[in-house]
Amino acid sequence: MGEESGLxxxxxxxxxGTRGIGLAVVQGFARAGATVVxxxxxxxxxxEGVRFVATDARDPxxxxxxxxxxxxxxxxxxxxxxxxxxxxxxLEGPLSVGDEDWLAMLETNLLSAVRxxxxxxxGMIERGSGVVVHVTSTVNRFPxxxxxxxxxxxxxxSTYSKTLASAIAGRGVRxxxxxxxxxxxxxxxxxxxxxxxxxxxxxxxxxxxxVETIGGIPLGRLGEPAEIAAMVVFLASDQASYxxxxxxxxxxxxxxxx
Numbered sequence: 001m002g003e004e005s006g007l008x009x010x011x012x013x014x015x016x017g018t019r020g021i022g023l024a025v026v027q028g029f030a031r032a033g034a035t036v037v038x039x040x041x042x043x044x045x046x047x048e049g050v051r052f053v054a055t056d057a058r059d060p061x062x063x064x065x066x067x068x069x070x071x072x073x074x075x076x077x078x079x080x081x082x083x084x085x086x087x088x089x090x091l092e093g094p095l096s097v098g099d100e101d102w103l104a105m106l107e108t109n110l111l112s113a114v115r116x117x118x119x120x121x122x123g124m125i126e127r128g129s130g131v132v133v134h135v136t137s138t139v140n141r142f143p144x145x146x147x148x149x150x151x152x153x154x155x156x157x158s159t160y161s162k163t164l165a166s167a168i169a170g171r172g173v174r175x176x177x178x179x180x181x182x183x184x185x186x187x188x189x190x191x192x193x194x195x196x197x198x199x200x201x202x203x204x205x206x207x208x209x210x211v212e213t214i215g216g217i218p219l220g221r222l223g224e225p226a227e228i229a230a231m232v233v234f235l236a237s238d239q240a241s242y243x244x245x246x247x248x249x250x251x252x253x254x255x256x257x258x
Contacts, residue, residue, distance in 0.1 A: 006238030008033030011074035013066075013120070015057060015112065016084030018044035020185030021135060024229035025081055026050055032233060034079070037070045057084045057112040058104070067119035076127070077120050079236045082113035082157075083135040087150040089191050091198055094148040102149050109153035114160060121164075121173060128172040131236045134161040135228075136179045136247070138255045144213060158247065165245035174244040176235045181251025182214065183223040218253030 012029045016022035017038030023046075026038045030047040038046055039055040046052060051073050055066045070077055086108045090096050113134055124130025140158045143151030158177055165175035182188065196206035211217060231250050234240055249255055 005032055005233075007233070007236065010034045010078045010236070011076055012036045012079040012081065012236070013039070013070045013074070013077050014081040014083055015039050015055070015066075015116065017050075017081075018042065018046065018052070020187055021180065021183060021225045021228045021232075022081075022083040024225035025083060025232045028226070028229040028233040029079075029236070032237075035074055037073055039066050039070075040084070058107040060111075060115055063112060063115045064119055067116060070120070071123070076123060078124070078129070079131045079133070080116065080120050080124075081133045081135065081232055081236075082116060083133075083232075084112055085109045085135065085137075085154075085187075087147060087187060087191060089146045089195055090148070091146055091195070093145050097149050105149040105153040106156070109150070110156045110160065113157060117164065121168065124173045125168060125171045130173040132161075132164070132173065132175040133232050133235050134158075134175070134177045135232065136161070136177045138179050138181045138249060138251050140179065141257060142214070142255055146213075162245055162247075169244050174235075174240070176240075176243060176245065177247040178228060178231050178235065179247055179249045179251070180228045181223055181249070181254040182211065182217065183225060183228055185225055188222075214254060215256065216254075217251070221252065223250060223252055 012034045014022055014026050017026045018040040026036055027047055029036050036050045038050055039053045043052050053066050053069050056062045134157055136158045137154040139151040140155040161177045192207050196203050228250050231248050
């Protein structure tokens, strides 16, 4: 993105920012000239100038600490990307999912965003400007039996995001969702490897079978993290200044609903 994006000098916090989609988002903002803080449980190689804050997304106190540290490092947060997430497959179906897994999904995929927004969005409102992007998933519209807890947590995040967007639209803060389809990330690859091991098949067969269960991908391939990140960066830019409360789907045509 060029200077017309208005992102140069913007202060950005990206959760789950050290791998997969999150890392690609961090890289995209860094290229656009933003000042970026990335959070995750463990540090990884990041673009030059990006600061890192170790955070457990399931720990409410750790999220408060992250918010204060991001404000200290950046002097305020103009753009918040709630990207951190987790998933786990359950081949035995929805009734096999125990409370521990349900709580892990809800705390990581939903409540981490709710809690961090609660800490940082008031500052945006006070300044009269800001952007929040929630990274959800197409499964919030097309859930699969093997990931009911993941789908439910992402659907809840989508509902929360839409409600928040409507509530604060008149205060200068835009809130939107990016919903990726099947994307080639470490989380997806490890999940498919787990399925392959449980079923006693190779990785390629397991991936082909999973793609078949979601009805195929019309473009014929998985998405790449950079393709999802491009939409996140766009939504934070001045070019998206009239977009709020929206869900932008990036899935290669996978979701076949109007």
